[in-house]
Amino acid sequence: MTNITEDIKYIGVNDREIDLFEGQYEVPNGMAYNSYVILDEKVAVMGTSPPNGSKISNRLSPAGSPIIS
Numbered sequence: 877m878t879n880i881t882e883d884i885k886y887i888g889v890n891d892r893e894i895d896l897f898e899g900q901y902e903v904p905n906g907m908a909y910n911s912y913v914i915l916d917e918k919v920a921v922m923g924t925s926p927p928n929g930s931k932i933s934n935r936l937s938p939a940g941s942p943i944i945s
Contacts, residue, residue, distance in 0.1 A: 885913045888923065 878886040892906035911923030 880912065883915045885915070887911050887913055887921075 880886055888908060888910040890906060890908050894903060894907050897903045897907060909923065911921065914920040914922065
């Protein structure tokens with residue numbers, strides 16, 4: 877997790893195991909899924925996620941949100 881600002885956290889992941897983007901374009905170095913958590917009156921998660929989403933959902937708890945576990 878990287879702090880962009882005090883209330884915006886980068887929670888993206890690099891997936892070096894994927895070999896095709898959208899099942900058809902070769903990506904020999906894998907893909908990056910850029911995702912962010914915005915902590916305000918309400919919490920927002922923005923960005924992309926791997927097909928199973930587990931790599932990013934595992935990073936939500938350290939972002940400091942009291943409502944995401």
